[in-house]
Amino acid sequence: MNYELLFDALKSRRIRIAVTGASGGFGRSLLVQCRDIPSLDIVALCDLNTQGAQDLLQELNYGKEATVCDDAASTLDAQAQGKTAIVADFNLLDNLELDMVIEATGKPEISVRIAVNALQRGVHVGMVSKETDSVAGPWLNNMALKHNAVYTTVDGDQPANLLGLITWARVLGFDVIAAGKSSEYDYVWSQTSGELDYCGRKVDAKALAGHWALGEDVKHTLAERKALLSMLPLSATPDYCEMNVVANSAALVPACDALNYPLCHISELADVFIPLEEGGILTQTGVVDVFNCLRRDDEVSFGGGVFIIVRCKDDATWEMLAGKGHVVGRNRKYACIYLPYHIMGLESPHSIFSAVLHQRSSGSTQQAIHAVMAGYADRDLKKGELLEMGGHHHTIPDVSARLLAKADAEQVAPYYLLSNKVLTRDVAAGELIKLDALEMEDSLLWTAWQESWDMEH
Known part of the structure; x- marks a missing residue:
């Protein structure tokens, strides 16, 4: 262009x-x-x-x-x-x-x-x-x-950048299996000290050396990495929000409610975000998801960038592209195309x-809901509590995020509709917060949500 x-x-x-x-x-x-x-x-x-x-x-x-x-x-x-x-x-x-x-x-x-x-x-x-x-x-x-x-x-911002990449691929005739982004901060490992640095917090991770390469059993390697770094945050509320926007804009669905967040290297993306039956982690295709970028301290960052996984339709072409350094899966059936930047x-x-x-949008003119970012009660919440949003990541204390397919979100309140609302009833730990639990007086956002949902029913 x-x-x-x-x-x-x-x-x-x-x-x-x-x-x-x-x-x-x-x-x-x-x-x-x-x-x-x-x-x-x-x-x-x-x-x-x-x-x-x-x-x-x-x-x-x-x-x-x-x-x-x-x-x-x-x-x-x-x-x-x-x-x-x-x-x-x-x-x-x-x-x-x-x-x-x-x-x-x-x-x-x-x-x-x-x-x-x-x-x-x-x-x-x-x-x-x-x-x-x-x-x-x-x-x-x-x-x-x-x-x-x-x-x-x-x-x-990642939603528009990822939608650009998805639509670029679709116009070219690619079959998009998955689309996603890296979470905001990298997990940076030092081979010399064995320490892993996440946002300035350093932890002993010498045992990562034994799980640095992706084994034949992809899910096992990812589970081992996750267990070794379980003391660190492995998901972030803004990611769910951004993937919600992309899902609605591109008619995609969440890979799973909690999103997968595998700790993996850029070079592994085309082996991880592929169907379960072919060695990956996906139970369905046409999904949005997020990964945590795991890298050495001498490797380049993903930069909060975005990626798509596409199906390889000609062995010779993709073998040639793999030889040029493109990320192609071990089974040569899938490839990752990515933009390693997010420059606001x-x-x-x-x-x-x-x-x-x-008169053209950089995003989408879609008017349909395909996913709902929901609020999940991490503790018992009481009637009369204010769900106050704040902090750098615009989170609500004791309420974590889930990303639901629309079919699973009937009467569930979108996460940011909860923002600074008062609860009209108790919500038990482990429950998704429903619309009938919120005081909606004078909420234009509530009107917008009602009318969006009703447009499709």
């Missing part, structure tokens, strides 16, 4: 955008790249921390004057003067002339309102808040179509250009 030709219209077009949740890590990475793209005009930044947003622009030497605005008149005046308006109230964005809103608050109930406000006036929405998309993505897609706007996940907002302008210049 020649991107200069694809987006040739940028030479004569300025694109007006607003970024919400602007002072977060994603907002920063997007703004860093926008500095070098003359056609992008940052009309507004929305963040409760207005001083943080202002400081960020100054730190980045943005080169455009910014001003904090607290009412409609001042925001309009800022745009008229060519300044970036910094606002705490997202409703003030409705006063501005915009082509697209990039939504990155990570707060589902607020996020869905921001998206609705934009779409209803024909402004495109790039949804970075995957928490919102996992609950309301199909509903917001439907709304966008009704208002001649684009609703999309954005390049640079640095890549997201492509999605802005696609939406504004071509």
Whole structure:
């Protein structure tokens, strides 16, 4: 793809955008790249921390004057003067002339309102808040179509990147057996010391040497590795959310409720994510899943990247490709194609250009639910408890994630619909949290979920 030709219209077009949740890590990475793209005009930044947003622009030497605005008149005046308006109230964005809103608050109930406000006036929405998309993505897609706007996940985050890889393969006629990503952080082993480093936490893992190579019994090797590293976190809530978005976008289903999370090397992916009867771990195909990247300290990272497993349909071709270093399974029936990077907002302008210049989503226009990220009670939860979401990974204490096929999710509450809701009844440890256990008053996210589910029934 020649991107200069694809987006040739940028030479004569300025694109007006607003970024919400602007002072977060994603907002920063997007703004860093926008500095070098003359056609992008940052009309507004929305963040409760207005001083943080202002400081960020100054730190980045943005080169455009910014001003904090607290009412409609001042925001309009800022745009008229060519300044970036910094606002705490997202409703003030409705006063501005915009082509697209990039939504990155990570707060589902607020996020869905921001998206609705934009779409209803024909402004495109790039949804970075995957928490919102996992609950309301199909509903917001439907709304966008009704208002001649684009609703999309954005390049640079794994859901859009993986959907790009899946659809690239499908257009080329590949049979996609599985699609997935690595979890956020690698498990890095030192041959010298025998220690394994995970996010700065080091554990003695000398015994890994005996299980470093994938044995003939794949499941046995994976089980041994998992047992040796069981003291470390081996799954992460955001992964379930991202795979939920991909499943809905690409009409795939979860490999299993807990996802498999094998500890494996990049070179093993085409031996692991294949059908059980052929030596792998999958009980069905056409699935989403996640792996934990196990590597030596002198090996390259997967970079939080994405992969697909495809079926090999010509022995000679794939033998040749294996000789060139591509990841082909030992039985030569499957191959792994992957993108070893995840560079966040640095890549997201492509999605802005696609939406504004071509009226095309970088994600999907799917309006169907194929998977539901559910909340699983890790302890007895009591009536009246607040399920408060927080932390870097946007988790709910004592509630872990599961990813269910739609057929198994009747009356189950999506995980991020639980966010900051009060329980109306007790939920026993080991139960999935149901919709009737939540206080839903004034929840637009609940409306979105109801209508999405009802659209298909």
